[in-house]
Amino acid sequence: MGAKILLVKLSSLGDVVHTLPVVQDILAARPGAQIDWVVEQAFAPLLSPLLASGHVQRVIPCELRRWRKAPLAAATRAEWRIFKQQLQAVPYDAVIDLQGLTKSAVVARLARLAPGGKRYALANQTEGSAYEAPTRWVADVAITMAPHIHAMQRGRELCARALGYTLPPVPDFGLKVPPTLMGRAQAAPETIAFVHGTSRADKQWPLENWITLGRQLMAQGYRIALPHGSANELATSQAIAAALNVDDEHHSDERGSAIVWPRLQLDALTQHLSQCAGVIGVDSGLSHIAVALDLPHVQIYNFDTAWRTGPLPDPAGSGLQRQRSVFAQPTPSVQTVWDAWLSCQPLPAQVSEWAPLP
Template identity: 65%
Template sequence: MKILLVKLSSLGDVVHTLPVVQDIRAALPQAQIDWVVEKSFAPLLARSEGLHRIIPCEIRRWRKSFWTAATRQAWRAFKHDLQQEAYDAVIDLQGLTKSALVARLARLAAGGKRYALANQTDGSGYEAPTRWVADVAIAVEPHIHAVWRSRELAARALGYRFAAAADFGLKVAAAPAKTHEHFPKGRVAFIHGTSRADKEWPLSHWVALGQRLNTAGYQLLLPHGNAAELATSEAMATALNGAAAGSALVPPVLALDALAEELAQCAGVIGVDSGVSHIAVALDLPHVQIYNFDTAWRTGPDALGHGGRQLSVFAQPAPGVDAVWQAWLACSTAGVAA
């Protein structure tokens, strides 16, 4: 059986969909699973156990220059790549017009069908063309976590039951945790970057939390993905390294696969609600996720069954340093024998 998953973006949504691959592999071990995704997220999917083919696209970029010859050529190349296989099932896991278009362009095998969501779920985008294009539109419970939304849709489309625990299936190279002579507990990554300013945590809070972690024996890793995030990382590092050189490290920009490897060698991650924070969840790292809005029920780690190793903290206008620190203490010691 050949199955095509369509989940183009964003990073957090792609991460939330990863367990679908492992669910299908467990239920249908002979299935060939392909996935269409925005090119910038393809390196992360390359770490997904069991994917046969990753089909990259750049719809975000193409729609900004759809009239150019270069875009038309790139679109034709993508369409040719997409249609190399005929699929028994095409599952639109995104529910938007752009994903419906990709699902419609995909080639079906004899008897094959296209599946999609029949309804919007709380807090998620949804556009009607997704169900117009589908042969089978499947209604799911509106009040549902993002991970379970995708798992439920795929399971009902393909006729299987999935295990309660979500297996994200990310492959990372085994390597010892990175340590420093003055920070024997290893590194904690601060994921401060987010596409929405109203999800950010105050810089002063990050610095105060970093000081506590340094005192407790942790070095800090401050990744970034753009110039604004780099400036924030450098500001944190300047504040923290003034007390002790090497307290905080600012790495170069890393592709998502390399970033996943770097995070996997950390003692844990503390971050705002962002795609990179969700990678920490997928890696099953001790993790605190910071929310300025009461939306952790649909994107946060608490509901995913990680035995207290991953928690979300919510307050308005933003959680305090003490609340995040206490959550970190709980996450970092969960499952450790007294």
């Protein structure tokens, strides 16, 4: 019987995505390990592929964000009791708090340890990341990390040092394109997803830039897909699609059309993204999913923080950078994003005929 390990990474979407490689790291070093994961309910569907593959045994959902709004409500108390029962159903050899916040420290403290089991956590704040002291107080072993470190590497190193193994050089997110999608019809127009939505307005890219870029891609025969996760994002998707489809109404075969996807749960949205030829997006959780899927991807930054959350430099040494980040203030130009897009994918034979943007 392998070691029983509990990972505590509750939110947000990008943070959960950056933690995915931890699962594959542990299984490579400790075959037979049984891994459970505590996560906010909203992000639990992202872990469905890991459940289906057996790489994660249990996903334990919580709704701490909602519960804190009405802590004394009868529904909250009932749901909290169920959560505690699920959390304490298994004694763990290692509980690893990857969040570094009071809320994750509470979850780690409530988890049940097996005889000789230990709780592990971060001993310090790293640059650009939130940190609260209770995570260190609750831990049996608090591990000091380099202050300047990528968010994904921080979690991977924390687990490697807690469990005593050497990190594989290339992260494996465990999100694979379903085999049924590998043979999709090549005659269909290839789709580029535009991830324009983000939780912060100052991370957004101007609407007119998306429209200009969409026109350039549609001129090469691509279809543009527009996901959304809120009413405001839906309105932006519809505005982009309307502008692009007015330009493209002469395409009776739908080549180059812009489509607004329905609002999807994360597991379905991940599958939709996996069918795309690439993704162009702002710094957001969906952009990080594109990286996890190993899609050609350009990530747009209005702040110089790509070193902490953006695509890593080519880890395999292949010489092809499939994902790139671009940064400028107040925001990168369309030409900069276009040039990055061309450089992050195997280029088709007709690339020499592609005209640069005006």
